[in-house]
Amino acid sequence: MKKLKFTRQDAHKKVRLGKKWRRPRGLHSKMRLSKKGYNKSVSVGYGSPRKTRNMHSSGLKLIIIKSLKDLEKIDTKNECVAVAKTIGLRKKVEILKQAVKKGIKVVNIKDVNKFLKDVEEKIKKSKEEKENLKKKKEIKEKEKAAKKKTIEEKVEKTDEEKKEEEKKERDKLLTKKTE
Helix, strand or coil, rough: CCCCCCCCCCCCCCHHHHCCCCCCCCCCCCCHHHHHCCCCCHHHHHHCCCCCCCCEEECCCEEEECCCCHHCCCCCCCCCEEEECCCCHHHHHHHHHHHHHHHCEEEECCCHHHHHHHHHHHHHHHHHHCCCCCCCCHHHHHHHHHHHHHHHHHHHHHHHHHHHHHHHHHHHHHHHCCC
């Protein structure tokens, strides 16, 4: 028996309603009253057989993995794995490596080995970029320090020059008074 795709009432009329299921609640709703010619409503009779419930299309029972501990409990003959989407990349890589070692089928990643290679390359690139940024930052800091030194030297020179000028003025004043 083919599984029905239950859609929300008037989903074909308004795109914003989406294809997700919501129970029809209107007083005059023909869909709620299950009139002929209207979309089918979810009911007990449409349930899948107990033996096939929670199964993946490959025929294996689907289990969502959130940690390495969950992976240890897997039976490779009867169960397949989907890595939870809330897991970060680092943990995901560890889980996938363990799954490959144990020969567990991972459903939500097409080619696990290719994925692992891509992630490793991505990590290498990001590390290289970080190192380049650090080098650039160090160079800029050195330049800033050199500029500060030159500015301080100029300031010191100007201070010395000011003192010399003041001395000259004093000398002039003193020489004028004596004349």
